[in-house]
Amino acid sequence: MAQHTARLGGDGMDCFIDRTNNNNMYGEYQNGSFQRSTNGGLSWSGCTTGMSGGTNWVTIWKQDPTVSTRLYAGRQDMFVSNNSATSWTILAAMPATGAIREFAIAPSNNQVIYVLKTAGIYKTINGGTSWTTLTLPTGFTSPEFVCISPTDANKVWFVCGNYSAGNKVFYSSNGGTTWTNWSSNLPNIPGNSLVYETGSSDRIYVGMDAGVYYRDPSTPNWTLYNIGLPNTPVSDMETSPAMPGKIVAATYGRGVYVVDFAPSSMPPVTSFAYTGVLCRGVAKVFNDVSTNGPSSWSWSVTPSAGVTINTPASQSPTITFANAGNYTVAMTASNTSGPGNTYTIAVTVNPNPTVTIASSANTICAGSPVTFTASGASTYAWACPTSSVCTYFPASTTTYTFMGTSVAGCTGVGSRSVVVQPSITVNTSATSTTICGPQSVTLSATGATSYTWQPGNLTGSSIVVSPASTTNYTVTGTSGLCSNSKIQSVTVGTSIAVSAAASNSTICGTQPVTLTAAGAATYTWQPGNLNGNSIVVNPSSSTIYTVNGTSGSCNGSNLVSITVNQNPIVSATTSSSLICAGTAATIFATGASTYSWSTGPTTSSIVVFPVLSTTYAVTGYSNGCSTTYTLVQNVAWCTGVSEYNSGADSYKAYPNPFSDELKFVANETVEVTMFNSLGQMIKQTIFKGNGACKQQIYLRVFILYL
Incomplete structure (x- = not known):
């Protein structure tokens, strides 16, 4: 035995050495006074920075099985x-008060930790972020120690320090959801510690107040394993890779002991079992439950036709039966002491149900339901576990496979494929969504292959309608099995009657005319593109005016004809x-149809006898139009007159004949020569335009030639 040297005084408490570095030592004094050495125990220092809360006399601390720097x-x-x-750093608060008595970290998953307090058992699966209170098994009191399988974090054992x-x-076997009492034949004295035999099939050793016991899952009872141990409490036990095949046991005041794992000294008592039912073609595990530590196994099935044993020499093989029927399964377990008995079980392999799935439709539109009806089990x-009928809503083409279970507990599957056509979206449009009166409007739809419109039961992607009132048209579009509907509204306004009038429907020349419209809100006149309910126009020729009136979405129009007659010339x-x-x-x-003279007559000519120069006005009428013309009739105070007119060369001489005084009127300068009746020139003179010459002559009678 190697020499031991004390490195830390006091009562010992809980201590361990860093598994990756022997110089890192961890020890403690009572009540959680943790100490750490990084030089193999030559010097120590306290290491409780960040800690708080109450402790037990012996405060438990441990190294993480995966991360060596984590404690x-x-x-x-x-x-x-x-x-x-x-x-x-403190983890999430524990669900109960009181100091922690013991805890263990799962070697296979360091996020799983089991914690013992006097009040119960607590578990985390996320490294202490949250805790779950486990349901205590019946009879569980005074928890002392916890042991976890090195390969399965859900396999856990607890020992109680009670009487x-x-x-x-x-x-x-399921992380504390349910419990099995493994106490069996253990003596009624407190249990103190547990250790798992590395490499075993869940062999557990328990340290009691007197002795050590072990048990395999295949054995119903515990076996005392007290070789060389004093009759004293075994407070702690360990296994270590540094000492394979060994158990280290620490006693209360009597030292530390090392012993080999317990051998099996008797042939096995062969036994095996399976759970559930046997079904054709379904592999089933047969579990060895033999006692006395079997180390080899031999399995067989009669009849063997269609039977497959995956590993006939394994402890718990998987057996598959290709056919339904009755069989005998046999197994002999052996160990170093020889073979045990041959154990047999008569089994019945049940047929699997033939599951048939029928569907309400083989092809549907996306979003539509399909109802499956199952039979044979x-x-x-499926989604309706208590019924043989179930409805699904597949979004795409899907093959559904459903499992059915027979009364015996065997399963079969049935499949059904459903083709899902993509859903469609129907869109609509209208040439006008607002019309007036019984106007026509074209409605169009897209997104499908065929369309039906209501009301009217019309078909086609485009239809022409003339609704008399506001109407919602529903179009249903169809493509394959899929259909969809859309509503297109057409608002119908009340028709309007536009009236139009003119202040005068017949005018002369370019007289102004006032055009007036009524019956609408706004108006536009053509020609001229004029706006307003009343406009003034001056047509130069006969014109038809169109007024378009609008009220909301409705409009109306009317015509006004203006006849333009030309004034006569x-x-x-x-x-x-x-x-x-x-x-x-x-x-x-001249120039008109009828006339009216300022002197009263209505003839085309009049005879006048003015004594003075007089202005005469005549008004001529044609087609209701008139023009007035004025003429000055020149009057002289003469008794006779000689007159010559030839354009600009004109003159008048009067009276004629004259006796003593002659008046002469000319438009321009003329030379006047006067002769008597005998042809004798009696006077020759120059008259300037608009001039007059008076000459006293002494001829009684003469003829004037000018």
């Missing part, structure tokens, strides 16, 4: 250090531009 410690709550105990007979060790694993002439006072002159009017 856990149990006070009233759990603490973690990620820097080899330089500092600590309750038959309530010493408890086992769970008792129950079915009236003129007047006189029979003599200059007459002697009181003599007659005829004035003639």
